[in-house]
Amino acid sequence: MSKFIAIMYQWLEERFHLSKAVEFMNKKYVPVHRHSVWYYFGGVSLFLFIVQVITGILLLMYYKSGEDQAFESIHFIMSKVQFGWLIRSIHSWAANLFILAIMIHMFSVYFERAYRKPRELTWLSGMLMLFIAMTFGFSGYLLPWNEVSYFATKVGTDIAGVIPVIGEPMLIFLRGGEDVTGATLSRFFGLHVAILPVAFSLILGIHLLFVQVQGMSTPIHMQHLKESEIKKMPFFPNFVLRDLLLWLIVLNILAILAVFFPWELGNKADPFLPAPAGIKPEWYFLFMFQTLKYIPGHILFIDGELFGILMFGVGGLLWMMVPFWDRESSQGKINKKVSYFGLFIVAFIITLTIIGWLA
Amino acid sequence: MPAVSDPNVQKDKRDFLRYFLIGGVTAWFAAVIYPIISYLKPPQQAEVIVKSVKAGKIADFANDTGTIIKFGNKPVLLVRNAKGEFKAFSATCTHLDCTVQYRNDFGLIWCACHNGKYDLNGKNVSGPPPRPLEVYEVAIQGDEVLVHKS
Numbered sequence: 001m002s003k004f005i006a007i008m009y010q011w012l013e014e015r016f017h018l019s020k021a022v023e024f025m026n027k028k029y030v031p032v033h034r035h036s037v038w039y040y041f042g043g044v045s046l047f048l049f050i051v052q053v054i055t056g057i058l059l060l061m062y063y064k065s066g067e068d069q070a071f072e073s074i075h076f077i078m079s080k081v082q083f084g085w086l087i088r089s090i091h092s093w094a095a096n097l098f099i100l101a102i103m104i105h106m107f108s109v110y111f112e113r114a115y116r117k118p119r120e121l122t123w124l125s126g127m128l129m130l131f132i133a134m135t136f137g138f139s140g141y142l143l144p145w146n147e148v149s150y151f152a153t154k155v156g157t158d159i160a161g162v163i164p165v166i167g168e169p170m171l172i173f174l175r176g177g178e179d180v181t182g183a184t185l186s187r188f189f190g191l192h193v194a195i196l197p198v199a200f201s202l203i204l205g206i207h208l209l210f211v212q213v214q215g216m217s218t219p220i221h222m223q224h225l226k227e228s229e230i231k232k233m234p235f236f237p238n239f240v241l242r243d244l245l246l247w248l249i250v251l252n253i254l255a256i257l258a259v260f261f262p263w264e265l266g267n268k269a270d271p272f273l274p275a276p277a278g279i280k281p282e283w284y285f286l287f288m289f290q291t292l293k294y295i296p297g298h299i300l301f302i303d304g305e306l307f308g309i310l311m312f313g314v315g316g317l318l319w320m321m322v323p324f325w326d327r328e329s330s331q332g333k334i335n336k337k338v339s340y341f342g343l344f345i346v347a348f349i350i351t352l353t354i355i356g357w358l359a
Numbered sequence: 360m361p362a363v364s365d366p367n368v369q370k371d372k373r374d375f376l377r378y379f380l381i382g383g384v385t386a387w388f389a390a391v392i393y394p395i396i397s398y399l400k401p402p403q404q405a406e407v408i409v410k411s412v413k414a415g416k417i418a419d420f421a422n423d424t425g426t427i428i429k430f431g432n433k434p435v436l437l438v439r440n441a442k443g444e445f446k447a448f449s450a451t452c453t454h455l456d457c458t459v460q461y462r463n464d465f466g467l468i469w470c471a472c473h474n475g476k477y478d479l480n481g482k483n484v485s486g487p488p489p490r491p492l493e494v495y496e497v498a499i500q501g502d503e504v505l506v507h508k509s
Contacts, residue, residue, distance in 0.1 A: 151457050151458070151472060154455070154456045154457060155455040155456060155457060155472055157456075158455040158456035159455060172400070172401060173399060173400065173401075176401045177401045177404075179432065183401060271432075271434065271458070272427050272428075272429055272434050272458075273427060273458065274427060274436075274450065274458045274459060274460030274471065275457040275458050275459075275460070275470065275471040275472050276471060277471045278471070279457075279471050279472055289473075292455070292473055292487060293473045293474055293486070293487060294487075295487055296487060297454075297483060297486075297487055297488055297489035297490075298489060303489045304487050304489060305454060305455060305487065305489070
């Protein structure tokens with residue numbers, strides 16, 4: 001077997017000069033310090049994306065889009081197709097863990113100031129991927145065409161419609177008409193299985209390329225150390241093997257969640273039934289949902305909902321632009337303002353999420 | 360007539376080619392993008408304009424209850440209060456488009472999405488809704504309940 005692999009390697013080496021890539025990998029090191037554990041969450045996010053692609057393709061074999069078929073086809077997958085319940089449950093759980101992993105990755109990068117020069121574009125591409133991942137979640141949520149997803153889509157798209165000038169055409173564009181109907185379902189389906197996967201994969205490729213070219217960021221407090229004083233671990237095989245071990249652990253967690261807490265389907269959407277009591281969006285939208293409950297109808301001269309959206313828009317933009325307003329970190333200094341802003345955002349998200357969850 | 364090798368003529372030629380290329384590429388992009396954007400705009404479809412619907416017989420609606428009825432493709436909330444009077448409102452919450460319901464324990468119209476509340480005149484009285492619900496007229500014809508758009 002090993003002889004066969006050696007022959008194959010030689011065959012490929014003659015054509016593609018694989019030794020250059022191996023040489024590059026051999027020279028790549030990962031810094032070792034007390035915060036190294038956070039490096040692994042990017043890899044976990046990547047793994048969960050791979051899980052989503054595989055389970056998503058499997059679901060596509062049976063899923064049917066359309067008001068009259070979507071709910072029934074998921075019901076069919078869960079009740080008739082062998083292991084259909086498992087595939088669907090894994091897809092739903094992995095979607096949530098995927099966003100959780102991206103968020104942990106993002107917050108660790110933020111608090112480590114790993115976005116500082118020269119990694120501004122790596123941060124921006126990561127933020128773009130978080131945005132796409134949330135759009136993935138939002139569009140995928142509607143596909144079973146159940147009660148909660150129907151109203152979540154009504155609220156979510158209506159929020160887009162509140163934006164001045166572009167809101168109304170955007171709402172029509174998103175819904176494929178004035179109301180959430182089968183046309184919305186078709187659009188969301190196309191977005192979920194074609195447009196978003198392509199967009200995400202492209203940005204992911206760029207993001208990984210940046211990481212490979214620039215290497216891992218070291219914390220600010222290690223910046224003054226000489227190259228020889230920084231403890232390092234070879235990327236291959238040491239870091240890669242640790243990464244793979246963690247992927248295996250995540251896969252086990254995923255399997256436990258999917259088997260013991262199978263994702264429910266709920267009731268089929270009916271546009272002529274009121275929104276059910278206790279309706280909530282997915283946990284990653286919960287803090288925004290809960291905030292919107294507290295904002296009164298009017299604040300000064302503007303509608304409360306528009307005020308809320310502007311507030312989240314400005315907050316999100318500030319967050320995304322942190323590599324450009326936090327100049328101190330790039331100069332090797334710790335910027336306290338960044339820490340306070342980050343802690344405030346984390347506390348706000350956690351508090352509102354818990355209140356929303358308990359409400 | 361200036362010679363072709365004249366630097367000014369060369370520059371003019373280069374400028375002409377540059378503008379020609381930029382213009383061509385822009386026009387090409389516009390020709391590709393415009394049909395795509397137009398395609399994504401959902402076409403206007405003829406809708407049956409509904410002015411009045413029969414909601415059902417009076418006896419179908421118990422006192423102190425609310426029922427969602429189909430008014431064309433829009434949901435309308437028909438409330439019969441404790442005294443037996445009928446009132447009808449658009450069932451679409453003015454906050455973020457959820458469908459409201461009558462809660463007899465509150466004696467109010469309630470939206471489950473963001474806890475918005477309206478009184479039995481459709482007025483927004485609590486929570487985030489910015490405007491009252493649209494009011495529909497109710498008429499009784501024999502033992503039938505009819506709902507009209509005001």
